[in-house]
Amino acid sequence: xxxxxxxxxxxxxxxxxxxxxxxxxxxxxxxxxxxxxxxxxxxxxxxxxxxxxxxxxxxxxxxxxxxxxxxxxxxxxxxxxxxxxxxxxxxxxxxxxxxxxxxxxxxxxxxxxxxxxxxxxxxxxxxxxxxxxxxxxxxxxxxxxxxxxxxxxxxxxxxxxxxxxxxxxxxxxxxxxxxxxxxxxxxxxxxxxxxxxxxxxxxxxxxxxxxxxxxxxxxxxxxxxxxxxxxxxxxxxxxxxxxxxxxxxxxxxxxxxxxxxxxxxxxxxxxxxxxxxxxxxxxxxxxxxxxxxxxxxxxxxxxxxxxxxxxxxxxxxxxxxxxxxxxxxxxxxxxxxxxxxxxxxxxxxxxxxxxxxxxxxxxxxxxxxxxxxxxxxxxxxxxxxxxxxxxxxxxxxxxxxxxxxxxxxxxxxxxxxxxxxxxxxxxxxxxxxxxxxxxxxxxxxxxxxxxxxxxxxxxxxxxxxxxxxxxxxxxxxxxxxxxxxxxxxxx
Numbered sequence: 001x002x003x004x005x006x007x008x009x010x011x012x013x014x015x016x017x018x019x020x021x022x023x024x025x026x027x028x029x030x031x032x033x034x035x036x037x038x039x040x041x042x043x044x045x046x047x048x049x050x051x052x053x054x055x056x057x058x059x060x061x062x063x064x065x066x067x068x069x070x071x072x073x074x075x076x077x078x079x080x081x082x083x084x085x086x087x088x089x090x091x092x093x094x095x096x097x098x099x100x101x102x103x104x105x106x107x108x109x110x111x112x113x114x115x116x117x118x119x120x121x122x123x124x125x126x127x128x129x130x131x132x133x134x135x136x137x138x139x140x141x142x143x144x145x146x147x148x149x150x151x152x153x154x155x156x157x158x159x160x161x162x163x164x165x166x167x168x169x170x171x172x173x174x175x176x177x178x179x180x181x182x183x184x185x186x187x188x189x190x191x192x193x194x195x196x197x198x199x200x201x202x203x204x205x206x207x208x209x210x211x212x213x214x215x216x217x218x219x220x221x222x223x224x225x226x227x228x229x230x231x232x233x234x235x236x237x238x239x240x241x242x243x244x245x246x247x248x249x250x251x252x253x254x255x256x257x258x259x260x261x262x263x264x265x266x267x268x269x270x271x272x273x274x275x276x277x278x279x280x281x282x283x284x285x286x287x288x289x290x291x292x293x294x295x296x297x298x299x300x301x302x303x304x305x306x307x308x309x310x311x312x313x314x315x316x317x318x319x320x321x322x323x324x325x326x327x328x329x330x331x332x333x334x335x336x337x338x339x340x341x342x343x344x345x346x347x348x349x350x351x352x353x354x355x356x357x358x359x360x361x362x363x364x365x366x367x368x369x370x371x372x373x374x375x376x377x378x379x380x381x382x383x384x385x386x387x388x389x390x391x392x393x394x395x396x397x398x399x400x401x402x403x404x405x406x407x408x409x410x411x412x413x414x415x416x417x418x419x420x421x422x423x424x425x426x427x428x429x430x431x432x433x434x435x436x437x438x439x440x441x442x443x444x445x446x447x448x449x450x451x452x453x454x455x456x457x458x459x460x461x462x463x464x465x466x467x468x469x470x471x472x473x474x475x476x477x478x479x480x481x482x483x484x485x486x487x488x489x490x491x
Contacts (some may be wrong), residue, residue: 028073028143029053033063034105035081039128043076046132050139059083072100073146074139079106079113087117094121099149101142105130168204169349172342178205178334185332186212191284193269193329194307196336198468199386202307203267205334210263215303218262221255226268226467234276235292238283244293254291256283259302268467269306269329270315274322281325304329310471339381339388346377349385353392354404365401372406379413383463390463452487455480459489 030052032043040056047054057066060083066072075093077086086104093102104117107128114125123145124138170176185192186209194202203222210220228236235244239254255264266272272280283289288299306329308315315321339346350368358365368376381387395408406414455469462468466484470477483489 027051027053028146029055029070030074030076030139031055031057031063031066031070031072032076033057033059033066033081034076034078035059036078043135046135047139050136052139060086060089067097074101074103074142076103076105079104087113087120090117090120090122099146101146101149103138103142168201168208169352170342170345171348172344174337174342175345178336181332181334182208183212185209185334187214188332189214189303190331191303191329192305192332192334193312193326194305194334194336195312196307196309197338197384198309198462198465199384200336200338201385202309202336203265205336206263206265206305206307209305209334210265210303213263213303215262219259220263220265221259222265222267223255224267226271230273230276233272234279237276237280238289238291239294239298240292241294244291248293251291256289256300256302257298260300261302263303263305266304266306268308270308270310270312270321271467274320277322277325281322281328284328309468339384343377346381346388347373349388350376350392353389354396357389357393357396358401361397363396363401365396365404367402368404369406372404372409375406375409375414382461387463448487451483452489455483455487456489459484 030047032040032047032054033056034040034043035058037058040058044054044056055066055070055072057063059081063075063077079086090102090104093100102122103124103126104114104122105126105128106113117125123142126134126138130138168175168179170179182205192206192209194205196202206222207220210216223236225233235248235252235254237254237256239252239257240248242248242251266280279289283300284304287301288297290297312321312326312330316323316326339349347368350373354365354368357363376388376391383390391410391413392404394410395404399408455473458469458473459466462472466477466480470480473480
């Protein structure tokens with residue numbers, strides 16, 4: 001039997017969060033699980049007289065249900081219940097609800113069981129019958145432990161201001177505005193749509209929104225809609241029952257179920273099939289669904305964050321993205337500007353990456369010379385922050401420190417950008433200098449060779465991202481894959 005779930009449980013609010021200014025403190029909530037009705041009444045009467053808020057249950061199933069519904073400070077848990085022994089479920093209970101103070105109660109208490117309970121994470125073990133004075137002392141101690149755990153958690157989160165943005169560095173006004181938006185939308189439960197070019201850090205923003213919000217201690221599940229074949233994406237999202245289709249040898253929970261009470265991040269949402277977009281919209285509006293091949297309705301509580309490197313409104317105009325889904329997802333939009341539009345972020349990002357990569361590769365790099373920084377700041381960075389980190393990593397791995405110099409940067413970064421040597425014959429913008437280089441039969445190339453070279457160049461620029469190349473060159477990913485195979489291109 002699996003009475004206790006596997007994901008992290010609800011975080012109890014701190015008094016500062018829960019109590020309005022000038023209001024009286026809310027009483028700590030106590031959950032009592034015991035299969036004897038007269039003992040439940042005894043505990044409830046005495047705990048309420050001590051000023052606690054009390055809920056009760058009579059089984060491990062009741063325990064699971066109560067913990068799903070509400071956050072508690074203390075759990076008074078009978079050792080033996082009709083559907084199992086509490087000690088068997090205590091490790092998972094402590095793991096899922098780390099703030100909860102668990103006090104085991106038993107009419108058959110022994111020293112070995114008490115010691116074992118404490119070792120598993122319980123804060124106390126008491127034997128029935130429990131007198132009012134003893135109960136008051138045990139509860140006061142358990143509540144104090146709960147408060148200390150909450151204070152420690154608050155302190156930890158206060159000290160993790162930078163990690164909440166997952167190492168995103170951005171002194172520029174544009175990124176400071178992004179950080180402000182993250183703080184604002186994190187406190188809500190509405191869907192978020194993150195837009196921006198490939199490599200700008202959309203998943204990092206999604207993780208930051210999750211980490212700064214009330215679901216931080218619950219799962220963050222990420223799925224790339226462009227990386228999964230369309231016929232498998234529905235199963236990945238909603239799960240399937242055993243025998244639902246060929247190869248479904250067992251029941252599988254989808255991403256929505258795994259993200260219950262947490263956040264589901266749907267990257268490259270614009271690549272999702274229109275038919276699946278309809279199902280996604282329905283789940284966002286009415287958070288329930290059926291697994292593939294299933295007849296039992298599954299209800300979830302999930303915050304959806306989506307991201308795309310395309311213009312979603314243009315996709316709507318093209319009929320490739322549902323307008324109703326777009327407006328449902330973009331309740332709280334966040335746009336990530338490309339790196340070339342916030343060049344003041346390049347130097348601090350480069351220094352941070354230098355420290356990280358040097359540490360990871362046991363290199364002695366400490367600084368970047370001024371010429372190298374100026375070269376980095378002059379580069380267009382079509383791959384954005386991801387490309388910048390790759391360049392720094394390549395330089396660190398191939399050279400020795402302590403200073404990263406301009407000569408250590410890849411040739412493509414150091415080489416000045418040049419315009420094409422000639423334009424097509426009859427170009428309206430061609431001047432004397434442009435037409436000065438005469439064309440000859442030897443300068444002409446077969447069309448297939450031009451196509452091959454341009455596709456390879458595009459793959460290099462986009463760092464092998466086939467979806468991005470297809471978008472920029474305005475061809476379908478399927479066509480691009482065929483040409484990659486045909487020409488033997490390197491991704």
